[in-house]
Each structure stands twice: as C-alpha cells, then as structure tokens.
Amino acid sequence: DQQVKQNSPSLSVQEGRISILNCDYTNSMFDYFLWYKKYPAEGPTFLISISSIKDKNEDGRFTVFLNKSAKHLSLHIVPSQPGDSAVYFCAARVFGNEKLTFGTGTRLTIIP
C-alpha cells in the first residue's frame, strides 16, 4: 500500500524554465511533508518542507505547495538549473510518529 505516490518516474525540463514535481498521498493523518534531492552515489539531502497548517512554503528558487483537500503537494523550481538534475523524493510524517514515508522518486533532468 503506497501511501505516498510520485506518479511520474521522470521529467525533463529546459534550463531556465519551471520544473514542477508532483506527489499525492492517501493518509489523511500526515501532518508534515518534505522534499529530498538525491544525486547518484550520494544520500538524499533535505530540500524543503511544509506543515499541514500551511499551503505554501518558499525557499529561494524552491516552493512547495500543499493542497490538503486534494491530498496533493508539488515542488516548483524556478528557474531550473543544470545542477537541479537529480532524483527528488517526497516524504510525509504522521504527527508524533518517528517514521517518514517516502515516495518512489522522480528523476529530473535539466536540458541545457
């Protein structure tokens, strides 16, 4: 039972354009959501997060949007740069639970 779903295994975007990565979830008990970025042969690195009491959080070129009614979140990267080419995982947490549940990842390729 995949509670966090990333339905697009891959995405290609031209450099300078907007990249939009999507994530859907099924567990209404999730109260905190995170995005991680992973380069080959490295561990994932934390990128940005959002609490369920907000609908938007911004950090430089990265913005995460949360639509609770649709159980959907998205990560926007503007403008996209070659160094953004990586695999992006979304993750979610139930309040009070130590465990993060991860999606299967989306491979983003930025085309110069």
Added chain:
Amino acid sequence: NAGVTQTPKFQVLKTGQSMTLQCAQDMNHNSMYWYRQDPGMGLRLIYYSASEGTTDKGEVPNGYNVSRLNKREFSLRLESAAPSQTSVYFCASRDSTAVNYGYTFGSGTRLTVV
C-alpha cells in the same frame, strides 16, 4: 565535515553469510534510522532508534537486527543474508528538537547478495 558516516560503501555477500553495516553521526542527534532503497520502491524504513538505548521496528524489519551502541553509532546486522536483501542501505539521523524534521543521510552502502 560533520555528518553521517557509513561503512562499508560496497559489499558483496554470499547467501547465508552475515555482516554488520556501521553508521556513526557527529551532530549529537538523538534519533537514528536505517532505510533501504530499491528500484521502484522508494526508501523503506527498516529500524529506527529514537534515543540511545531504544530501538523500534520500521516497515521492513525481517532479516535484520540493530544496535544503538551509544548516541553516535547505530549498526545494522544481517544474520543470514538473502538475495532479497540486495539493496542500497542508508543510515540517517535527526535532531529530534529541530522544527523542520529533516533527516541527514549518509552516502549509503550498496550491498549485493549472490
């Protein structure tokens, strides 16, 4: 540099062999985790330790044991390796007082069981 250190980076085991994956963090974090990453499956939690002296099962604990040796170190043991345990293993730690809940991951151990 501060962070999470995993050893070894690569390992090949024969079915039935045992081994221990080592993990150490120098950020004084309370919580530590072991995840495995498989193609098309994302990262799945094997075991975690919320504090020194405590461990709990995650989503896929069968075939594994863990030890939280002290605040810095959290090891993962495979007693009798099976081909289904071929995976990339990531250790992570977290400051349980941090607001953003972000984990710090190690660079991973790529394990192949033949």
